[in-house]
Amino acid sequence: MNKANPLHQALSRILRPLARLLLRNGIPYGEFAELLKRAYVEAALEDFPDGRRRPTDSRAAVMTGLTRKEVKRQREILTGEDAGARDVLHTNRASRVVSGWVHDAVFQARDGEPAMLAFDGPGSFSELVKRYSGDMPPRAVLDELLRVGVVSVDAESGGLVLKQRAYVPAGDSAEMLQIFGEDVSDLIATIDHNLVSDESGQGPLFQRTLTYDNIPPEVMESWRKHAAAQSQVLLEQLDTWLGPHDRDISGQQPGSVSGDSVRTGVSIFFFEEPSGRVR
Template identity: 75%
Template sequence: MKKTDTHPLYRALYRILRPLARLLLRNGIPFSEFAELVKRAYVEAALEDFSDDRRKPTDSRAAVMTGLTRKEVKRQRELLAAEPSGNQQEPRAGRASRVVAGWVHDEAFQTGDGVPAVLPFDGALSFTELVRRYSGDMTPRAVLDELLRVGVVAVDPDSGRIELRSRAYVPAGDSAELLQYFGEDVSDLVTTVDHNLVASESGRTPLFQRTLTYNNIPPEVISRWRAHAASQSQALLEQLDCWLGPHDRDISGQRREGDTGQSVRTGLSIFYFEEPLQPDDPERGR
């Protein structure tokens, strides 16, 4: 019996790779290109995540860890060094999302009872001012067009004032932005799983990770369940956003007493799934 048939991690990896292979094939990415990316990720992890702080990581040590040749490690390391840094311009989706977050949390753009105000396009405390504070160098017109495209805002045809219709920016019909979210969401999930697998032996507190699953639901229930799950999930995320959002320095604009200046990226992801099961599907009954 092969090791890949019995090792729990290998079985878990295959379940991850199967839908990933479908996504890659649908988008015309052959195995050779995927394998090249895997090599690069292995080398980067070996050099950065498993480095000894007392010594500079070497190609030889990375080669031993990854199973690649030193020549291949060197080639991948040079490719990594040539890639743009992580400080490149923030994608449009991120900046549009920050504009919405600023509108929701910044008291200057709210009514007296804390509701996001209906804003004029120009002038003091306008949509233009909101964009200037929270979107970097995106123009107000470009942000407005994007938020209109995804249905987050509406413009009154008579007054031209802009109303926030949704607290959440979700890309619509833009595969590049959806793939950006895909990369972030899956990366965050795998990072959480990796943390939890070693949490007990490293003395760290496990991170929250839960899934609700049933595998014998009648098809006629699904449309109602899909709508219910979406509305309840959105309500939960909005409640959590009300708690966490004001602590973000970009929104509060404040440094509290004892603030070290360091930053932590944190959040919570919720996603919905469904798939038809055949009568002899091994998932049935699990």
């Protein structure tokens, strides 16, 4: 591998933490390589159209370096996944419940803040779950929100209190790994869009990072708390603006006069490591 290639250098930085996560979760190289083949085939077939012609296995084989037989095999797997296993919501159901609690007037107090909810009855937590989480049992959703500290139980009334305006699961749970896939995918897609925005005629998307590499360690605890607090304030301000436009909140139906739905958002993440460390 040519170490002077900027893309190779960037990939090395990306793949090291990815390999660490894969090894921690018991994913060997062969399994990752199989998934990588599938991603190459999917990108070749879906993201690089040749004019108006449907992409062929032969063209995908030329682009990816895989054999036509392997491209066909991966395409058939992808077709099967599209019919079932890959049909998942972008947004975790528990997160949708929290969003509904924050934005839906039915579940707000008079001051517009999320109300304390009873578990059952009109305007209750159970009704909230039914509206925003489909067929999930309300008790299961509540147990999860209690587990991660998003909800607490009022000691006097027994009512349910929303403590945080965002649901973030802990550890390498299925929900956290789903967020990992979405967040990293979104970041790479934004960077890719910006790399070719001049050629495509589309404007760049917002992408900024604040970085310093000579911060004394005694500052870090205060910095972590300050960064988290200010980031939370910004995200809540953005959520206040954007949330009411979500069709699940507004009641507007997909495919209406305004067109098909769009998935959009802003991600903020904190990082720290010893200065000069090679990932």
